[in-house]
Amino acid sequence: MSVRLVRTQGVTAPEGFRAAGIAAGIKKSGARDLALVFNEGPDYAATGVFTRNQVKAAPVLWTRQVLTTGQLRAVVLNSGGANACTGAPGFQDTHATAEAVAAALSDWGTETGAIEVAVCSTGLIGDRLPMDKVLAGVRDIVHEMAGGLSGGDEAAQAIMTTDTVPKQVALHHPDNWTVGGMAKGAGMLAPSLATMLCVLTTDAVAHAAALDRALRRAAAHTFDRLDIDGCCSTNDTVLLLASGASGITPAQAELDDAVLRACDDLCAQLQADAEGVTKRVTVTVTGARSEEEALLAARAVARDSLVKTAMFGSDPNWGRVVAAVGLAPTTIIDPDRITVSFNGSPVCIGGVGAPGAREVDLSGADIDVIVDLGLGDGLATIRTTDLSHAYVEENSAYSS
Amino acid sequence: MSVRLVRTQGVTAPEGFRAAGIAAGIKKSGARDLALVFNEGPDYAATGVFTRNQVKAAPVLWTRQVLTTGQLRAVVLNSGGANACTGAPGFQDTHATAEAVAAALSDWGTETGAIEVAVCSTGLIGDRLPMDKVLAGVRDIVHEMAGGLSGGDEAAQAIMTTDTVPKQVALHHPDNWTVGGMAKGAGMLAPSLATMLCVLTTDAVAHAAALDRALRRAAAHTFDRLDIDGCCSTNDTVLLLASGASGITPAQAELDDAVLRACDDLCAQLQADAEGVTKRVTVTVTGARSEEEALLAARAVARDSLVKTAMFGSDPNWGRVVAAVGLAPTTIIDPDRITVSFNGSPVCIGGVGAPGAREVDLSGADIDVIVDLGLGDGLATIRTTDLSHAYVEENSAYSS
Structure with missing residues (x-):
């Protein structure tokens, strides 16, 4: 049992x-x-x-x-x-x-x-x-x-x-x-x-x-x-x-x-049930040099306002994901090794756009982002949500 | 001249x-x-x-x-x-x-x-x-x-x-x-x-x-x-x-x-002219132990989604500013010494709400946030904007 x-x-x-x-x-x-x-x-x-x-x-x-x-x-x-x-x-x-x-x-x-x-x-x-x-x-x-x-x-x-x-x-x-x-x-x-x-x-x-x-x-x-x-x-x-x-x-x-x-x-x-959620987004970073570096990179992507607004718009704008990874604190990357997929569809391979990347369908409520840094076996996942009008609405009128 | x-x-x-x-x-x-x-x-x-x-x-x-x-x-x-x-x-x-x-x-x-x-x-x-x-x-x-x-x-x-x-x-x-x-x-x-x-x-x-x-x-x-x-x-x-x-x-x-x-x-x-701007916000941190710590704290406030949505709503929700300072990386603070003002009006004195704090008028286009940490003479200013519906709109529909 x-x-x-x-x-x-x-x-x-x-x-x-x-x-x-x-x-x-x-x-x-x-x-x-x-x-x-x-x-x-x-x-x-x-x-x-x-x-x-x-x-x-x-x-x-x-x-x-x-x-x-x-x-x-x-x-x-x-x-x-x-x-x-x-x-x-x-x-x-x-x-x-x-x-x-x-x-x-x-x-x-x-x-x-x-x-x-x-x-x-x-x-x-x-x-x-x-x-x-x-x-x-x-x-x-x-x-x-x-x-x-x-x-x-x-x-x-x-x-x-x-x-x-x-x-x-x-x-x-x-x-x-x-x-x-x-x-x-x-x-x-x-x-x-x-x-x-x-x-x-x-x-x-x-x-x-x-x-x-x-x-x-x-x-x-x-x-x-x-x-x-x-x-x-x-x-x-x-x-x-x-x-x-x-x-x-x-x-x-x-x-x-x-x-x-x-x-x-x-x-x-x-x-x-997060404030203003319209998409449940899971950001997984694999291939980092350590779990800690994977976590920092995943968090950087999950916190990025431009990634989150793109998710709200069901927009497979993978360049924003790559740019967010490139800014992750203390995470070393090799831009030419980064591979990104959205809901299982590759959108960036070896740092370059994959064929059909702009047509990936993100219209559903769940978006799975996987970033492979290609440097090691460090792995971590962050759960987040999109950044929506409802989030702005709810948080611009909370105390007043 | x-x-x-x-x-x-x-x-x-x-x-x-x-x-x-x-x-x-x-x-x-x-x-x-x-x-x-x-x-x-x-x-x-x-x-x-x-x-x-x-x-x-x-x-x-x-x-x-x-x-x-x-x-x-x-x-x-x-x-x-x-x-x-x-x-x-x-x-x-x-x-x-x-x-x-x-x-x-x-x-x-x-x-x-x-x-x-x-x-x-x-x-x-x-x-x-x-x-x-x-x-x-x-x-x-x-x-x-x-x-x-x-x-x-x-x-x-x-x-x-x-x-x-x-x-x-x-x-x-x-x-x-x-x-x-x-x-x-x-x-x-x-x-x-x-x-x-x-x-x-x-x-x-x-x-x-x-x-x-x-x-x-x-x-x-x-x-x-x-x-x-x-x-x-x-x-x-x-x-x-x-x-x-x-x-x-x-x-x-x-x-x-x-x-x-x-x-x-x-x-x-x-x-x-920033994307979606409705408020020009200046965040100044004074009284930090160093300019570097002041800068980190000011940046933490300027990046905080909840501070930025409050600004969009002209909401003097100073607790969000204090909470953002409390999370600033590598900046040491003493919560009981923090003083915050909005457009020159004190809203938090020694870590506690000031009288009239909830009534401060932030309806204008410029908001001046000053946070005094009361620990030293480190000073830095970050310019930012509010987080508005227009920002979400513009950035959820950029590539598509």
Whole structure:
């Protein structure tokens, strides 16, 4: 029997987790804006990876700090405000939120300290959160927590900002343990300014160190290689919590693989719902002198505005791909060895246009760009999207 | 009496230069597409700076090679095709073009070798040039060369691609020597894929080494700091030719200053006519630990798609500026010391939003962004534009 992957349930798919998502009034729209993921145990091992932006939001600073214990009981997440660039008062707001979650969980019957509560926020940078609404919401949400379908669904909805659909995954291992997850936003990790938040849960038995290895490896090959617009939020956070409720201790390789697959699927969902997306573009660079150089070249192509606008226009303008590769930082190339294909059709061979290159059909929603540098066996893939009118529209009118 | 700067005449403003621009049939539209700039002497000193893209078009490879002599008699430029990614046959086309110019000038009465002829091309990457039309045009254009107003004007028109207006400058020094110039395209040097070509002329007496110093210094502070979309053409070229016809030998500092001012003015013209521009945006970073770090941070802000779309929307979304600075490569920051202003109004002070920040009026065509990192005295400015619907439109339908 093989691993089974579905896109329902999400964080409450593994045993030992409850979740909820409510409308606390943080968003003016009245949509759900506060989520809680609660680990019932018996284990509380946890790890996280965070934005590489030097400007880190208060919840990132807080959560990085509490995770030094390798343990979490709960994660509280809000949309409707990033709580970034809010100074010491903003950090106090995050701390107060964690304290309020701990107090509410303790009142509810599970003795919890603030140091066991991670906080994630997403939304506009620079404004304080409406703390009266956040704190009232925290008191309410504890009573809404549910396992099974509804808890995960509602939590996944509550963390959406410009997302048009919630993103969830559940990966059931034949040995009777599960990895679940939810995510919002789109970008790389550090992902896009449309903050990427992701909470993964598992009922496997695993130490924090094992979780950490699995998560870092998975993030490096999934979220780190999703690059919508090269921008990187102050708030990006991916957390992995293990309840141990299945009683099963998977081998590290099995855990690595399950977490990788869950992250990979969430990445595909983020790409498909990225801001203004009309094309899902995959840029693969092969034949580089190393994986690192392949990655830099693939990222350079994936970030190039002229490549991305050509993709929007279904225009097989391969010269822009070659020019973007030629500018990739610290990647050495030999222009006469570059070969490029679009959706399997060669468009440039040995640095020169291939016959029929201008007629390749890119009108479909998926575009596969492969660049072979012809220098070695380094290989890497970046997922991105086109640069469309809708992207410009959405991002020129976000805060106003 | 001070230096006088006008935006007419261009390359034929200095004594000793003739120019022409004709329609040779390279562009399907029938617009002018072939330009010639001819140095009548008595001196022929010349220098150039070129794209940093590892993928270099045939004319760049050719011109870099002929400039090792430090001398040029003529520059032939075509729009309607970049002659990039065209392999050895494309290089032979460039060579044949230089030979044809040399032969035509020799027939006309000025003994010239191909090694004295620079070639520049701009247009779509990847297609061979229609050499029958190029060579016939070269034979014709020699007879069209004129000094004064019309020659420079027509040459400036003939190098346009997506430019909507020709760009020219003439800087008259009170000591009776002049620097002239024309440019097309928009981007950084290495500038944007809308190839940047620029030919500067002077009737000053100056050795190639003196020209080289003046041009490198000027380019580093002007074209190098114009960044429309972070893309960099395979063809970007800036040339400076000196005829010595004025008989005046300016001091190096005077030459440096005149070339810098001519380049700076052409840069302002390129920025104002960049693809899809609705806002002229200037990003200045001060208080960095070095000029280099200031430049990296300013470039990171100027290239950020979310900053640029916010500018298009006249949206004072300063959080995106701070986040972009936080991602600038190798620039160390202290988030709590960052201060940002838009058009002179503080929007972020010490990493936290300033009162009234969301109400700053950015509805005008010029937006001045100043970021003070508060760490040192490093300072640099990048000129850029917004990211508009028109940019997406123009670049999604260029080759097709």
